[in-house]
Amino acid sequence: METTATEEQKQMPSTDALMENMRLMNQIIYEMKEIPILPSEVPKQGDTQALLKVEFPKAGGVLTFMEGHEDHPYKGFPYFEMVDKVDLGKKILRAQLSGLYHGLKKRNPLQLACLALVPWLFKDIFRANLHTFAKLVTRFRLKDDKFCVAVRELNRAFAEDGSELAIEIRNALGMLIEFDNAYRYRFQDIIVELDQERLKRAPIRELLRLLEIISKREKTEEIRDTWKLLRMLVRFFLFTDSELRNTLVGALSRLDLSKMALDEDDRHYCLKRQDYSFHFMEEKQVT
Numbered sequence: 001m002e003t004t005a006t007e008e009q010k011q012m013p014s015t016d017a018l019m020e021n022m023r024l025m026n027q028i029i030y031e032m033k034e035i036p037i038l039p040s041e042v043p044k045q046g047d048t049q050a051l052l053k054v055e056f057p058k059a060g061g062v063l064t065f066m067e068g069h070e071d072h073p074y075k076g077f078p079y080f081e082m083v084d085k086v087d088l089g090k091k092i093l094r095a096q097l098s099g100l101y102h103g104l105k106k107r108n109p110l111q112l113a114c115l116a117l118v119p120w121l122f123k124d125i126f127r128a129n130l131h132t133f134a135k136l137v138t139r140f141r142l143k144d145d146k147f148c149v150a151v152r153e154l155n156r157a158f159a160e161d162g163s164e165l166a167i168e169i170r171n172a173l174g175m176l177i178e179f180d181n182a183y184r185y186r187f188q189d190i191i192v193e194l195d196q197e198r199l200k201r202a203p204i205r206e207l208l209r210l211l212e213i214i215s216k217r218e219k220t221e222e223i224r225d226t227w228k229l230l231r232m233l234v235r236f237f238l239f240t241d242s243e244l245r246n247t248l249v250g251a252l253s254r255l256d257l258s259k260m261a262l263d264e265d266d267r268h269y270c271l272k273r274q275d276y277s278f279h280f281m282e283e284k285q286v287t
Contacts, residue, residue: 072268075148137175
């Protein structure tokens with residue numbers, strides 16, 4: 001049976017027209033910026049592939065098929081504006097946390113001891129950063145059923161809590177993992193090693209154990225330093241903020257870890273990464 005285009009569809013510009021408009025806009029922005037493109041933004045050889053098609057499975061999620069990877073669809077659609085907003089929030093957060101860490105390192109022990117008397121200060125700093133990041137990405141947040149399987153499961157676990165804190169963590173963490181491959185695949189690699197019973201008994205110790213494992217799998221010192229910083233912050237924030245600790249423990253305990261694991265398609269894209277040693281790669285080397 002033939003289907004006819006709606007009036008709204010007839011008024012929409014053609015794909016070719018949209019692509020041409022996007023090309024022109026990118027060229028204008030390139031000419032305007034003092035630094036047209038950062039070194040980290042220059043595509044590496046083999047990183048760019050022609051887009052073949054995008055599918056929306058009934059089960060949920062988005063599958064993107066690219067030239068050279070026809071048998072392994074990528075989970076998600078890395079639209080540049082969404083990726084850029086998530087990356088901006090991530091860089092702001094990392095810069096603030098790094099500044100805080102290095103600032104504290106310069107303080108003498110007596111000053112640091114005094115800070116222990118005002119844990120609410122650090123609680124407010126964390127909540128302010130979380131709120132800022134969540135607000136930044138909310139405008140671009142996907143519909144619940146369009147996230148990849150792992151993020152849908154993560155979102156469900158936090159949504160069951162229902163508190164404002166849990167929803168902000170869900171919005172921030174979900175968008176970060178969905179649109180940042182480096183963090184998504186690392187998260188999926190390590191979260192399946194979570195001992196949920198041990199988490200309930202000793203949450204800080206269990207989370208620090210996972211961060212120690214992920215740090216050892218890094219191949220660059222710069223990223224190892226990031227996890228070292230995060231370990232310090234996890235130890236402090238979870239010790240001083242019981243609501244945050246209980247929210248994380250509750251959500252992570254509810255996760256169906258089988259839905260978080262890297263599948264064959266995920267592993268296909270993991271193989272290209274040179275900065276991290278995934279557990280399944282280590283298993284192959286052993287066998």
